[in-house]
Amino acid sequence: MPYDLGSTVRLLAECQGPDDTLTTAGTATVTVTLPDESTATPVAAEATPDSGRYQADYVTAQPGRHTVRWVFTSPADAYTDSFDVRPLAPPTILSLADAKKHLKLPATRTDRDDEIRGWTESITRGIEGMCGPVIVRTVQERHTVRRASTVCLLHVPALELVGVSSIPDGAAAYPVQDLDLDPDTGVVQRLDGGTLTGLLLFTYKAGRPIVTANITAAARIILQHLWRTTQGPSRPQPGTGDFDVSEPMVGFGYAIPNRAVQLLEPDRLPPGVG
Structure with missing residues (x-):
């Protein structure tokens, strides 16, 4: 671990x-x-x-x-x-205390804490793969722009544009106060209607300041599902139970049961976004 x-x-x-x-x-x-x-x-x-x-x-x-x-x-x-x-503050939707409480493990039991923390980090990454950033973090990404009216950032929700600098000199290319950012689409455009150009480094904050109840509930369901796999058969079987997986999801296999997918549906990103 x-x-x-x-x-x-x-x-x-x-x-x-x-x-x-x-x-x-x-x-x-x-x-x-x-x-x-x-x-x-x-x-x-x-x-x-x-x-x-x-x-x-x-x-x-x-x-x-x-x-x-x-x-x-x-x-x-x-x-x-x-x-x-681990990074100094690895992103997790569920805290260790929340996860142990959901698994009905006493707070005084610590022998599986590292395993549970590994699950919560993996679950967060899985949900963010479906819904975009959940935990707020600073993102940097490069875009080669040839006189375009807009640039579409890759990670949404995009909360705040911190800076746009030119590469390789790092000088400020466009003042952020002169730019508009659409949080839901990640589209950046100049307020004066002009164009953007050059090899640019965009620095911005992405994620959700408030993690909605459906995302937290989905994380708990996935945790319970993965925990069950350590107690019994290695692969869940289709059927009618609460933790069924009708079919493996691309990129996630059998890790996300149907109930969690349904809860995440309102926040699912369109294909190719996020």
């Missing part, structure tokens, strides 16, 4: 000799390659003396995929692994 940004990851490895037995190495080095390709070398030591099992503690500083490389000498051995770090 992904680690939270700023948490400590305990890295583990074993040094094996040519006969595959655990052996104390002459030297042990561990290198962590961060998402930006910089590296860190936390101190590695045997977990217990003469065990051949090594550990190192690394404090996470960047979100994303990290690669871990262990190298041992005397005997020569190596081991490669990886781990993921």
